[in-house]
Amino acid sequence: MHSTIRADLDALPAYVAGQNVPGSIKLASNEVSLPPPAPILAAIADAALNGNRYPDITVTALTERIAARHGVPTTQVAVGCGSVVLCQQLAQITCGVAEDEVLYAWRSFEAYPIITKVGLGRSVEVPLDAEYRHDLKAMAAAITPRTRLVFVCNPNNPTSTAMRREELISFLDEVPPNVLVALDEAYREFVTDLDVPDGLTLLEGRPNLVVLRTFSKAYRLAGLRVGYAVGDPAVVAALRKVYPAFSVNSLAQAAASAALDCLPELLATCAEVTVERTRVRHALLAAGYRVPESQSNFVWLPLGDRATEFAEHCAAHKVIVRPFAGDGVRVTVASADENDFFLVAARSFAGATG
Numbered sequence: 556m557h558s559t560i561r562a563d564l565d566a567l568p569a570y571v572a573g574q575n576v577p578g579s580i581k582l583a584s585n586e587v588s589l590p591p592p593a594p595i596l597a598a599i600a601d602a603a604l605n606g607n608r609y610p611d612i613t614v615t616a617l618t619e620r621i622a623a624r625h626g627v628p629t630t631q632v633a634v635g636c637g638s639v640v641l642c643q644q645l646a647q648i649t650c651g652v653a654e655d656e657v658l659y660a661w662r663s664f665e666a667y668p669i670i671t672k673v674g675l676g677r678s679v680e681v682p683l684d685a686e687y688r689h690d691l692k693a694m695a696a697a698i699t700p701r702t703r704l705v706f707v708c709n710p711n712n713p714t715s716t717a718m719r720r721e722e723l724i725s726f727l728d729e730v731p732p733n734v735l736v737a738l739d740e741a742y743r744e745f746v747t748d749l750d751v752p753d754g755l756t757l758l759e760g761r762p763n764l765v766v767l768r769t770f771s772k773a774y775r776l777a778g779l780r781v782g783y784a785v786g787d788p789a790v791v792a793a794l795r796k797v798y799p800a801f802s803v804n805s806l807a808q809a810a811a812s813a814a815l816d817c818l819p820e821l822l823a824t825c826a827e828v829t830v831e832r833t834r835v836r837h838a839l840l841a842a843g844y845r846v847p848e849s850q851s852n853f854v855w856l857p858l859g860d861r862a863t864e865f866a867e868h869c870a871a872h873k874v875i876v877r878p879f880a881g882d883g884v885r886v887t888v889a890s891a892d893e894n895d896f897f898l899v900a901a902r903s904f905a906g907a908t909g
């Protein structure tokens with residue numbers, strides 16, 4: 556590495572995105588297969604007319620819309636270039652030296668270790684339990700005086716599992732007040748289990764809790780990169796201090812605002828996905844796979860050492876899924892036709908039992 560570059564970046568893992576393969580069905584990135592509704596596309600087109608002007612650096616209008624939707628003041632909302640950038644900003648505002656620790660379950664969102672390293676923190680990874688869920692008791696026990704930030708991905712990416720209300724509340728009550736907890740709810744709109752809490756309902760009395768949401772999944776805006784955090788005003792103010800200037804572009808701001816006007820249509824699509832999710836899971840169970848109950852728009856196949864082999868088999872059948880070598884495979888739940896195409900590939904995999 557060049558002598559002017561941070562030496563520790565040599566060990567920084569690269570984020571692996573789902574592949575786009577022409578002629579194949581992409582079920583690798585948890586995207587909704589439908590395009591944005593027409594009113595959103597119209598808002599994008601209108602915003603493009605002012606593409607020669609800088610976007611609103613404070614994201615004022617969208618912040619006000621989000622705050623109004625959730626019944627909180629604007630001082631509790633920070634909007635960013637996707638929730639992953641907000642995750643990185645959280646690491647930046649909590650970690651300052653190499654001894655500062657960022658705690659998270661593993662396997663969980665692939666960006667967490669990268670974010671931690673960039674933010675000068677040290678990763679502390681706590682293994683998932685036997686059901687591919689966060690082991691919250693072990694995570695609480697792993698908190699030390701050096702812990703600055705804890706990520707809880709609920710539902711968890713990539714295993715699709717979710718924490719229930721009482722266990723999550725018990726965990727939050729155990730976390731010291733000087734440790735920030737980021738409840739990452741990127742897939743909240745696909746949750747059907749009524750015992751999986753809306754993180755926003757847990758904020759009261761917990762200034763060390765911040766909830767992350769995204770417009771990438773349910774809102775069909777993955778390509779435009781908009782996410783937001785809701786939390787204590789002091790946390791939000793700190794996030795705004797490390798906010799990359801103009802990072803939420805004008806088209807993204809307009810699209811996200813229009814999406815809030817399209818909620819009935821967007822949430823109806825989420826409901827359709829959850830019905831397909833149940834069908835796909837049951838079909839995979841019948842084929843001999845082990846598949847945890849999903850509360851996301853994807854399912855998890857814990858294939859261990861056969862994960863890469865399974866992904867290669869699917870690719871040969873023109874279906875692109877997301878393998879995590881040595882652990883398992885994540886498969887997006889898409890349209891019925893696309894799901895059927897995947898199920899044909901999955902049933903033809905030799906020795907299906909996971």
